[in-house]
Amino acid sequence: MAKKRADVVIIGSGVAGLMTAHLLADEMNVILITKSNVESSNSSWAQGGMAAALGENDDWKQHFKDTILAGVNHHNEHHVEILVKKAPAVVKLLEDLGVQFDHKDDGSILLGMEGAHSQRRIVHSNGDKTGQAFTKALIEAVQDRVTLLEETMVKRLLLLKGKVVGVQTENDYIFARATVLATGGLGQLYSHTSNVTEATGDGFALAYRAGAVLKDMEFIQFHPTLFIQNGESFGLISEAVRGEGGYLVNEKSEKIMNWHPLKDLASRDVVSRTIFEQMQDGKRVFLDCRAISNIAERFPGLVQRCEKAKIDIATSPLPVAPGAHFISGGIKTDAAGQTSVFGLYAVGEVACTGVHGSNRLASNSLLEGMVFAEGVANAVSQIPARPIQQQYDNVEVIVSDKLPSRLAIQQQMTRYVGINRSEVGLVKMKQWLEPLMLSALTISEGDTRSIIEIKNMLITAWLVTEAALTRTESRGGHKRLDYPKSNDHDWLNVYIELSRNGKYVTTADSANVG
Incomplete structure (x- = not known):
């Protein structure tokens, strides 16, 4: 097996990994590894957009308050403040990278509304294809500046006396001064999920085997509205659809969220459990979008998926069910992404910075990946230049018993x-x-x-x-x-x-x- 060296190895090609790579590429030798292709990630599937306090009547303090309320006071408040204060600057950075945000007729950025937000503050690009626009811009920014290893599985982290010194892939040992986990979530642990098929919790397991501390792993957010037709998933339906006037009904056409003060824009855990309880009672649940004007323009991706599912969105409500969407916990890190293991960093959904508390506020996830990528990049860039260690501890080999499917x-x-x-x-x-x-x-x-x-x-x-x-x-x-x-x-x-x-x-x- 060949040996390679890099200043930094980044595992994962969502916005967190790509942004970290972009910020480091001019001064360090970066290898970015992804087990599928670079375009496939939960980030690329993100539809709801990104939160930023840009409105005339909005500011970071209101964004901060909404984040704390949604996560039920279980946050690292210093990290939340970093997150919400830097959001407008992230929008500007993405514009500089070529992202075209949706605008109103007067030229100002169009701000959407989502559950548990007190203000319109969600920016989008190409309607419900925001994540795709972000990842495309970042891929273009890094593709000639970093080494991309696609279709490559990281088997384990290489340890030397309790420190991470690189990774072992299917083909190589890659040694580095810093290793960054940006592997995303764990949605594939569940029968229904909005996540890509690659989201099998790899980063959590890699970190755990290396001895890292993981925090608040119980807090899993189920997205209320996965589009499920005849047992087949057609992806999630963005919360922004309810923000623009869509509402949930059961098979008797009863509005199921009227009991809550925020109705269909209650927080995701509340909406998910309401749908789940309806289903437990034997009732099917639908999202009625018929009152939304210009829906093909506003949500082009959803309209395309409706066509695949052979449903006319203009005349028929869409069948939905809750599915695993996001984990608020993860590998414990500080604001610079440093884990409890020397040489190992984590960023994005796989990390637990404490900004989401026990329940993530809608559209804070893309933002988290962008904001804390800067912290990781700053920390890694300050690692002193020194010869890269090319030794590692031997590990005990255990022959696998029969494993479940x-x-x-x-x-x-x-x-x-x-x-x-x-x-x-x-x-x-x-x-x-x-x-x-x-x-x-x-x-x-x-x-x-x-x-x-x-x-x-x-x-x-x-x-x-x-x-x-x-x-x-x-x-x-x-x-x-x-x-x-x-x-x-x-x-x-x-x-x-x-x-x-x-x-x-x-x-x-x-x-x-x-």
């Missing part, structure tokens, strides 16, 4: 660690996982890509299950049926941290959110 993992996670959870179900999931963990913890030389993905899914499923079992309250993206409330809204802010070296539970001051 991807489908089996998805079915178990959906059943026991999905939208609603209980101690009984979580214990069943943990007992199902435990006999498989020894095999999952080690990657053997002969492991194929599909086996590695299954092992990564098992480790990530265990992290989510263990965290969900430990948090005996309902908060944000974590709903415990056996603990529906916690101290009459006098929340005790417990940050659940997990690592291969043990489990840590850190308690902060209680925060009244009533």
Whole structure:
């Protein structure tokens, strides 16, 4: 197996990885690795846009407040302040890279409305194809300045005396001064998801095997409106559709969100659970878009998918169901993306900066990837130049026992660690996982890509299950049926941290959110 060197290895080709690469490419030798092609990522599928306080009656303090309310006071508030203050500058940076934002007739940027926002502050590009526009611009910015390794699977991180010194792929050992995980989420752990097929939790598993601390893995956001026709997914329907007048109904044409003060623009966890409860009662749920004018112009991607599904959006409501969308927790990092392991950084959805709390505010995810990529790039660029270490610790090789299928993992996670959870179900999931963990913890030389993905899914499923079992309250993206409330809204802010070296539970001051 060949040996290669780089100043920085970045794993993942979403906006977080691409932006980090862009900011480093002029001064460092960067290798960017993606296990599919560079255009395929959750970022490229993002439809809802990016939040930025640009309106006349808006400012960063209101964006900050909305973020805290949606995430139920479970944030690193300093990091949230960084996020919302830098949002307008990120819009300008993207414009400089060639992104064409949607504008009103008077030339000002068109600002959309989404759930749990108090102001119109969502910027879009080409309607509901915002993520595609962002990734395209960033790919063009880096393609001649970094080394791209596409269709390449990272098997494991290389460790030397507890420090990350590079990665092992299917073909090479690549040694580097810094390794950046930008691998996205874990949606493929569930039966329905808005995520790309590559989102098998690889980054969480890589970090866990290396001994990194992961935080708040129980907080998984289910997007309320996946477009599901005859059991087939046609992607998610952006929350912006409800922001422009779409509304949810059941098969009896009853508006199901009228009970909530924000109606169809309540936070995602609330809307998802309402739909789920309707489905549990045997009722199908639909998104009625017929009142939206110029829908083909406003949401061209959705109209195209309706045509594929053989549904006329002008005359028929669209069948929807909740699906795994985003994890608010992840690998614990500081504002510079530094993890608990020297030489290892994380950025984007795979990281936990604490900006999302227990439930991400809509359209803050693309923003997070862009903002904290700058912090990672600044930190990595200051690493002193020195010879790159080309040694690594040997690892124990364990022959894999028979592993479950991807489908089996998805079915178990959906059943026991999905939208609603209980101690009984979580214990069943943990007992199902435990006999498989020894095999999952080690990657053997002969492991194929599909086996590695299954092992990564098992480790990530265990992290989510263990965290969900430990948090005996309902908060944000974590709903415990056996603990529906916690101290009459006098929340005790417990940050659940997990690592291969043990489990840590850190308690902060209680925060009244009533």
